[in-house]
Amino acid sequence: MTDSAAVEIERLSFGYDSGRPVLHDISLAMPRGKVIGIMGQSGCGKTTLLRIIGGARQPDSGTARVLGTLVNGLDGDALYALRRRMGMLFQFGALFTDMSVYDNVAFPLREHTDLPDELIRDLVLMKLEAVGLRGASRLTPAELSGGMARRVALARAIALDPQLILYDEPFTALDPISFAIIARLIRRLNDALGATSVIVSHDVKECLDIVDYMVFMTAGRIVAEGAPEAMRGSSEPFVSQFVHGQSDGPIPFHYPAPAYGDDLAVGAAHG
Amino acid sequence: MNRATIDVWVGVFVAAGFAGLLFLALKVGNLASFSTSQTYQVQAKFANIGGLKIRAPVKSAGVVVGRVSEVRFDNESYEAIVTFNLDTRFQFPRDTAAKILTSGLLGEQYVGLEAGGDGVMLKQGDRLRLTQSAVVLENLISQFLFSKAAEDKDAKDKK
């Protein structure tokens, strides 16, 4: 069992409505204990893939197996049982605004365990210590900066020592220092917990530094995958455009439009 | 907002709410009189009960001694059978008369009991023999018009 992948996706297709498929025939295996990055430009389907892994959406065809459990057709108690072994960090943290930092991190513990208050207190403070915010336990989310809120959300995501941690664009709108902190925490916590982490992001440089395996997606398909060094030096046009941040390439600069001359009024009068 | 403060305020809120309800029930409504005493049931037949309703008061000498609990129609005698619950504190003789009266001129109708002289008292399930039906306004008016017409006729005849 220890060698099986944390997440196995086979020939998965999905669309929010039948006319617009978002994911086309994706196959992917994410090994346990590793940090995996999924990259691509906005709208390529990476967040949707994350949602399917989290069981929030059902695939239209194909299978997804998370921590050994088939996600297809999973709902109710079985889905909640699977989710208790996962943690998720949402884009802006999604902390509960009516509770303090302490209560936010204690939330999963209080909901899912019968541990006495003193034990919960110690666990919460340990998780906060791991993200460097033990002293902020009495603050409310409104009093936190973006980076701090993100870290508290991370502490909450790992409160139950999950085997799989999902990160939805964790670096969004962070200053360089918070950025570096989050990146470092993702790596360290993954190794400390022996968990598998899946990061969906478009911050290429930072991700390449911390991941063990990288997957590139565009328009709902995987175009390249492999170790970070291989990706950095890849000659695959899309990967190259993405990694080097070029404004034009396989992903065109111009949104599809009629010919420029025809579109302008002056051109049409003369055309 | 800590837990203790919230609990205190919610407690105050609920207590105030119940106080309001209690105030309404006792000072505003008529809960204080009546509902929990022991009662015994007695029946009476009326040719016409007029506007008598369930829970209308049964009074004797103007004091409420019971309530109307049920009104039924007897398909054999074509009369109304009214059942009342009388407070066990008050005993009435077997020959008590029941009349349907109106409070004020056009007010609500109630049952008035006039005690008779019999030595034996009413028991649970007894029926009152002497009854007087409600005064129906239309009958009264037509009686009046009829008697007025008769008077005029007599006066004309005499001329």
Next chain:
Amino acid sequence: MAEGGRTGGVAPLLERLGGAVTARIWRLGFASRFFGYMLLHSGTALRRFQLTIREIYFAGVQSLIIILVSGLFVGMVLGLQGYDTLQRYGSSEALGILVALSLVRELGPVVAGLLFASRAGSAITAEIGLMKATEQIAAMEMMAVDPIARVVAPRFWAGVISMPLLAAMFSAMGIFGGYLVGVKLIGVDEGAFWSQMQASVDVREDILNGVIKSIVFGVAVTWIAVFEGYDAQPTAEGVSSATTRTVVTSSLAILALDFVLTALMFTGGNAR
């Protein structure tokens, strides 16, 4: 647009109307399933009563001021208007009856319901809607906690518990207001005021029916409030339009239900 004529214009209009009606019926069905689900999963709200108590604080306790003050003013106005009309017929001593019955049967449940809908109902909708917009609901689901059981149900039960209490306090304050104006200010006889009132207000007929009304209104208003919040679009405009919808729909529901309940409860009747 001269061509196409009238038939061209009416058909799409009917289509849109039909579409709007079907959409509303579909939404009502969805709201009913939501209601059923919430009732089934109310175990948490009732077992961990602390959650519900917290919501009673935010919905009920924080509505107290507006309810008490409004009740007082409504009662005072009833006293003034009532006296003005009654004294023309020499029946000014019936003021107590007028004030009490108006409040206990109708104004208490209805006006308290309307105020509750606009104060607490809109707050509940906004809160749940914002939680949805900031992904707090999704986060809760990902942490394997049912948001309907944890967030929605406690607010629902808090509303159902608070409404009858608020309506009773509204009526009580109103009667006090009527007393202040009628007896203290205008000079109606105090004894007559209270004794006539007590003789005419029946605990079962009037007060109990008023309480039943306020419970029904509480269920309706809070159901609408939590549903609109839960179903709101996760954007600023979405939450704001959901809040408006809560107030409008709740108010209409209260008035419609009031009619139905009044017809059922207060139409005279001989034998039952």
